[in-house]
Each structure stands twice: as C-alpha cells, then as structure tokens.
Amino acid sequence: MNFHVLTLFPDMIRDGFETSITGKAVEKGLLTLETVNIRDFSVNKHNRVDDYPYGGGAGMVMQAEPVCLAYESVASRLPKKPKVLYMSPQGRRFDQAMAQELAEEEELVLLCGHYEGIDERVLEEIVDEEVSIGDYVLTGGELAALVIMDAVSRMVGGVLHNEESAQFDSFHDNLLEYPQYSRPEVWRGKAVPPILLSGHHANVEKWRREQSLLRTRMRRPDLLEGAALTKQDRRFLRELDQSLSGKDEET
Numbered sequence: 001m002n003f004h005v006l007t008l009f010p011d012m013i014r015d016g017f018e019t020s021i022t023g024k025a026v027e028k029g030l031l032t033l034e035t036v037n038i039r040d041f042s043v044n045k046h047n048r049v050d051d052y053p054y055g056g057g058a059g060m061v062m063q064a065e066p067v068c069l070a071y072e073s074v075a076s077r078l079p080k081k082p083k084v085l086y087m088s089p090q091g092r093r094f095d096q097a098m099a100q101e102l103a104e105e106e107e108l109v110l111l112c113g114h115y116e117g118i119d120e121r122v123l124e125e126i127v128d129e130e131v132s133i134g135d136y137v138l139t140g141g142e143l144a145a146l147v148i149m150d151a152v153s154r155m156v157g158g159v160l161h162n163e164e165s166a167q168f169d170s171f172h173d174n175l176l177e178y179p180q181y182s183r184p185e186v187w188r189g190k191a192v193p194p195i196l197l198s199g200h201h202a203n204v205e206k207w208r209r210e211q212s213l214l215r216t217r218m219r220r221p222d223l224l225e226g227a228a229l230t231k232q233d234r235r236f237l238r239e240l241d242q243s244l245s246g247k248d249e250e251t
C-alpha cells in the first residue's frame, strides 16, 4: 500500500505515521508514505495557496491550481489514476468496513484541506470520494488522514504481528471486542475472570463471544442489525434480554 498525502503540513503526517507499528511497516517496505507540500505548487510570488471566498463570508479557501498541480505531480508518476480521498465532514462516514475496502487499493491519495476548505472545482476534478471521520470540524484534514491511514494500514498483510488480531477487533463482523486482561492475575484486588486461566480453549472462545455480544447489546445495539449471528448467539441475546427485562420489572 502506497500512501500519497497532499498537505500543507508534511511533518505532521510523517511524525504521526512514521512511528510505532506503521513506522515499522514502512521500514519493512509493507507501506510507503509520500508527502507532497501543496505550498510548493503555489502560483503567486507570495507563496500563498489560499484566498478570500467569492460571495464573501468568514475565513479563506484553498485555491484550485496549487492543489491540482500537487495531485498531478503524483498521478503523473503512477501507472493508473489513483483513488483520491478528500478529508471532509461532508464525506462518507469512515468505518472498519471502509478501512478494509480501501486496504485493497495499491495507491491511495489523501487530500488534506485547511481553512474553510478547498475550491469546489478542483474537488470535482480530482476527488473520487469525500471521507469524514466524524461529525465535527477540524482545523485541517491531517488528523483525519492519519486516522484513515492507520486503520487502513492495520488491514494490510504483515503490518500486524499477529494477523489473527485484526480478525478479532471491535467492529469485525459488526461486534465489539471482548475485554482483554494480562498479568498480574490479581491487580489491586481485582482478579482476571477464571475462565481465561482454565486453559480450555473452547470455553474461552465461548466466553469471549458472549462478552462481545453483551458489550455490543449494551453499548452499540445498532451494530447487532448487521452482525452475522449464530443460533447460539441469538439464544444468548434472548436470554440476556429476558434477564434485563426481568431486572427492569424488579426496579
């Protein structure tokens, strides 16, 4: 997976991405990161890349030409047109399924805006998809790009030491992950659930599945709609709901 980030703050992207797990994956050649400074493509003597919005209003808008030139400096070196994502609150909501979808791409261009946004004409020209990481407004698209790159990178083979762990993440098959514990067995008087010390793999797996179902039911019941539930899962959830409604009647 080759990431190409068009940004006014290349260091922010590099410092964030070239650390920890994604940094090691870059060292191993599993991922590559190219940052392109949009300001290098400024077309005026003041080195500016933004201007006042037509029609008035607060703030500044990033101009089309420097953004387009920055994009073309990348696309002209690639064998085929890369998928281009623009980080925007107006975009498709990013989630685990989208991370898995994007991980199939060989090349990914992420366009980071600043100020009030980018001239619509260049977005129409080069952007395949606007992507939002949430319903709030950031000062720039760089943090959104880092979130997306991180979640996508985890889906690329070899990036995670234990391939299996990506399969048991929260949101995998639409269920939240079970609780995790590590040494010591008792911490400040709180013991690890005994089932996890039993060495009985099947029972541990059953307990973990039930914990995922319980957490999802209590914290994100909306996810259950899209979950692939077995007969045992449905039986567990029915019994859970009965016990919960029984508790409601007592209160």
Ligand code: 4FV
Pocket (backbone or CB within 6 Å): 087, 088, 089, 112, 113, 114, 115, 116, 117, 118, 131, 132, 133, 134, 135, 136, 137, 138, 139, 140, 141, 144
């Ligand atoms: C954002 C989000 C976001 C809006 C104006 C960058 C900022 C500035 N990106 N999910 N929420 N972007 O707030 O992706 O250009």
